[in-house]
Amino acid sequence: MGFMEKSNPKYDRILRFIKENPLLSSKEINDGSAVGVGYATLKRMLRVLTAQNFIETAGKGKATKYRISNSYDLLYPIDVDAYFEKEIDERVIRNSFNFDLIPDVLPHVALFTSDELQHLNSLHKKYTESTSQLSEQAYKKEMERLAIDLSWKSSQMEGNTYSLLETERLLKEKETAAGKTKDEAVMLLNHKEALDFIVENPSYTDPLSVARIEDIHSILIKDLGVDKNIRKRRVGISGTNYKPIDNEFQIREALEAMCRLVNKHENVFAKALLILVLLSYIQAFNDGNKRTARIISNAVLINNNYCPLSFRTIDSVEYKKAMLLFYEQNNLSVFKKIFTEQFEFAVNTYF
Numbered sequence: 001m002g003f004m005e006k007s008n009p010k011y012d013r014i015l016r017f018i019k020e021n022p023l024l025s026s027k028e029i030n031d032g033s034a035v036g037v038g039y040a041t042l043k044r045m046l047r048v049l050t051a052q053n054f055i056e057t058a059g060k061g062k063a064t065k066y067r068i069s070n071s072y073d074l075l076y077p078i079d080v081d082a083y084f085e086k087e088i089d090e091r092v093i094r095n096s097f098n099f100d101l102i103p104d105v106l107p108h109v110a111l112f113t114s115d116e117l118q119h120l121n122s123l124h125k126k127y128t129e130s131t132s133q134l135s136e137q138a139y140k141k142e143m144e145r146l147a148i149d150l151s152w153k154s155s156q157m158e159g160n161t162y163s164l165l166e167t168e169r170l171l172k173e174k175e176t177a178a179g180k181t182k183d184e185a186v187m188l189l190n191h192k193e194a195l196d197f198i199v200e201n202p203s204y205t206d207p208l209s210v211a212r213i214e215d216i217h218s219i220l221i222k223d224l225g226v227d228k229n230i231r232k233r234r235v236g237i238s239g240t241n242y243k244p245i246d247n248e249f250q251i252r253e254a255l256e257a258m259c260r261l262v263n264k265h266e267n268v269f270a271k272a273l274l275i276l277v278l279l280s281y282i283q284a285f286n287d288g289n290k291r292t293a294r295i296i297s298n299a300v301l302i303n304n305n306y307c308p309l310s311f312r313t314i315d316s317v318e319y320k321k322a323m324l325l326f327y328e329q330n331n332l333s334v335f336k337k338i339f340t341e342q343f344e345f346a347v348n349t350y351f
């Protein structure tokens with residue numbers, strides 16, 4: 001559906017009307033919304049919005065009524081460029097952690113539409129067919145290539161200045177680059193070590209637990225002067241007025257709720273996506289949250305024999321904007337698009 005990329009004024013008007021007037025029939029929506037289309041077109045638009053999980057129905061046949069779904073705020077497309085044209089203090093946001101999101105909202109939301117799942121599953125099938133024809137040696141070689149790309153890009157997103165070639169030299173030959181700090185090399189080497197650990201112990205995060213998350217984080221921040229385990233002090237995020245939880249016990253409760261949510265989910269794509277966004281949203285550690293999220297999300301993919309993501313082609317600013325949009329609005333639409341595009345890139349590039 002083309003309008004999924006950016007919101008469409010006519011669909012916006014219908015959704016706004018349904019939000020303000022829940023449980024009306026299609027005829028009542030047609031008469032009241034003044035959307036300027038014929039009744040047959042409006043019914044088709046309602047079918048589209050239902051298929052995209054933005055509205056849901058109650059009753060059947062002529063008694064069918066419509067209301068906004070739990071998925072609406074999470075999944076409705078937002079024009080990210082227009083959103084960030086507003087300065088940080090002009091944006092109307094959720095400025096604190098949404099305690100209802102993980103236990104009460106996300107368990108009842110289908111994160112992907114049937115069309116999106118069909119696309120992702122076809123890519124997964126392609127990956128399965130490709131890897132079945134690879135020797136163990138060839139598979140390891142491709143995984144090594146992906147690991148270098150992921151270590152480079154994931155570290156670059158955190159301000160690391162190593163180039164991809166310098167990263168390859170460091171990880172393969174332990175040769176540090178001139179003019180770079182020791183911490184930059186350590187960050188990259190830790191990243192590779194964490195990924196190697198996951199590849200060697202694929203089921204380590206199944207089921208997901210707070211202790212296992214802390215273990216992966218410990219590998220990633222080793223020798224970087226970063227505190228281990230759940231943070232005990234307040235942390236701010238640059239570029240936003242969103243304030244993460246600052247209570248150690250509430251952070252642990254949020255992580256535990258996230259683990260329960262992920263462990264109950266049967267869909268591997270949903271598991272991987274939830275880990276990516278929620279670990280970053282909770283900000284459980286003083287540093288290394290997004291790196292930990294990317295490694296553990298990939299651990300879930302690898303453990304289920306799905307293609308891991310290298311994130312190689314994502315622009316760091318675009319990744320940050322998608323993440324900030326989730327922090328400020330709990331909207332997943334832009335990040336979900338990044339996830340899908342990066343899965344497609346990985347399947348078509350490696351193995």
